Amino acid sequence: MPLPPDSASPSPDSAPVFRVQVAVHTPVHSGVGGLLTYTHTTALPPGTLVRVPLGNRELLGVVWDSPADAEPVPNAQLKPVRSVLDGLPPLDARWRRLVAFAAQYYQRSLGEIALTGLPPALKDMTAEQLARRLAPKSKKLSKKAQAALDAQAVADAAAPAPALPPTIALSAEQQGVCAQMDQHPGPFLLYGATGSGKTEVYMQRVQQALLAATDTGFPTQALVMVPEINLTPQLLERFTARFAPQFGPQAVVSMHSGMTNPQRLKSWLAAHTGQARVLLGTRMAVFASLPGLQVIVVDEEHDPSYKQQEGARYSARDLAVWRARSQGAQVILGSATPSLESWHASEPADSGGPGRYLRLHMPSRIGAAELPRVRLVDMRQQPRKAVFSPPLIAAITERVQRGEQALVLLNRRGFAPVLFCADCNWKSDCPHCSAHQVFHKGDRTLRCHHCGFTQRVPHACPECGNPDILPLGKGTEQLEEELERLLRNVQRPDGNPARVGRIDADTTRLKGALEQQLDQVHSGEIDVLVGTQMVAKGHDFRRITLVAAVQPDGALFSSDFRAPERLFCLLMQAAGRAGRDGSYVAAQDSRPEMWVQTQDPEHMVFQALRQHDYPRFAQRQLREREDAGMPPFAFQALVRADARTQEAAQDFLRAASDAARQGELPHLDDVFLYPPIPMAMQRVADVERAQMLIEATDRRALQRFLHAWQPWLHWVRGQPQHKSLVRWLVDVDPQSL
DNA sequence: AGCACGCCGACT
């Protein structure tokens, strides 16, 4: 095969040849899952980005290793590196260590993790384009930014002590927490009520890190993670307002999946080169190259979105803790309702806990009203079929008449979760999934929320022709409609009729729609807001004084042992939306309230919520988990199989566990292999799904077992009797079962 | 994972 004419074209046969081991984006199986060996005219430093041929395509890869000793003769079996992205500083050893750890821990290939940590735009960029990117684009601006950076570097060198006063005075509580963080290496679990001013603490810590002197001369950096894209803009604004004056207009950048490829590339390069000092982003940001990293903040650390649910199933929160420890950075996990894993890890050693994290408590709500009073409505005592109990409607009416706002939460979008024929029992089942198609009244469709399959609403029962097909159950769309009806004659203080609005994934599909609708709430155009959990998180609503969860019970029927924890977090967070602005509440002379309608008001989730008693809830949950041998007292992994039939999916899993037993894998006696079972959502888009739980009391035993098992799983998958398997995957530390 | 090659149905 003729070699391409290229700048990196091969040297004459007599010249020495260096072997280069490169990580490329290939899965662990596929025969080329490991490092691939290429040749080059020089030894390339590890971390160098290169383009290499694989088959008939060219891939971006990261040099992982390149032995310094050359071989005299080129190896005809090996292809040369096509080109080297010089000009870009190699990714440092700490980043490579993080990637290596994540790849091993989550059972993926090095290249797969490495390439998810790199901006996609880098893949299809030539060395020239990259050089242009790295060079100052607008000379004036970047000179200025550079000058600011230089000035800062000079100032840092001259005055290494944090000389600048914090922009906002911290409360005694916040100062106390910061002082503890000065005395202790961390990790820290910052347990602070909603509105307790956790963000100010984060900013103080970030500021301190940015002002710290280093011996490398590389600018110090901070990584701040948030669970959702929606929450980045407002935090970005606060961090930019705080740090841009000191560290330059480019000092704060963000990174999340909603950005375009060029935007992501820009942020990544800024972080990699040290121009950016603060990187604010979602879980993907944990893999960003941050050579000067000094502090990591994981806000709302309990949030399940930190666990990636596709491809490499990593936990950005757990990796953040690992990354910080591995490179001597501080890490702060913050939450008003910490995950039970983190809560347990922060049980002090002197009371028998692991004491791995230092727990810091901020109980006071700064500038916010007192905690909302929780009112539990026993729905068994209320008129049947009513979504809104009369006392709740009366309370909402009263708030509206006083000019206050109410938030009504229901985690189910659409009008009704299913249509039903009373004559023949037909239900609007999705033909492709084991789920109902949801009735959306607005566009007269039946939609499956799992596979997207959409149909027009039939005028009569498709089975028996009965024209009276009925919506069963309630979704946000229906709640909005019913509230409009119930509040039709209610007037606001200004004499205008009450206005009801709705925010969920359906109303915010268009870009900018969420911001626009939030503005409507802020400006007071909307009096009662109906929404799914997307509005329960993070947003600051000044005038909302009443929050209601109308049907939270469903979440408790889940077989997942984490269901109570998730519901409790959600309700606590929702409660935190009420009375955010203490001065407003005081002026109104009202008390914020959280209403919960339930069939089981005695349930400990609701009782703990009523007391605002997270510690008690956590303690009881942890005791149950310990008794039942569940996380965080045990470690789990899940092997999942997808196939055309449930039988085929389970057959694969059974064969896999047989292989583990026959292969005499290490630690086989220390892990427990459960029998395969269908997933809770058994069929999605005509694919049957099964799963098998693996449990161990020792994390390392589980890790070693999984590692040894991996080749057996490939082998089983290759057997002819498992040809019909669509895919299989391993999920380490699964976050839902 | 991509991307080839390769062998069977509905269309210009």
Next chain:
DNA sequence: GTCGGCGTGCTC
């Protein structure tokens, strides 16, 4: 007669 479906196999 071609376009194109996705089954099998290979990539340092």
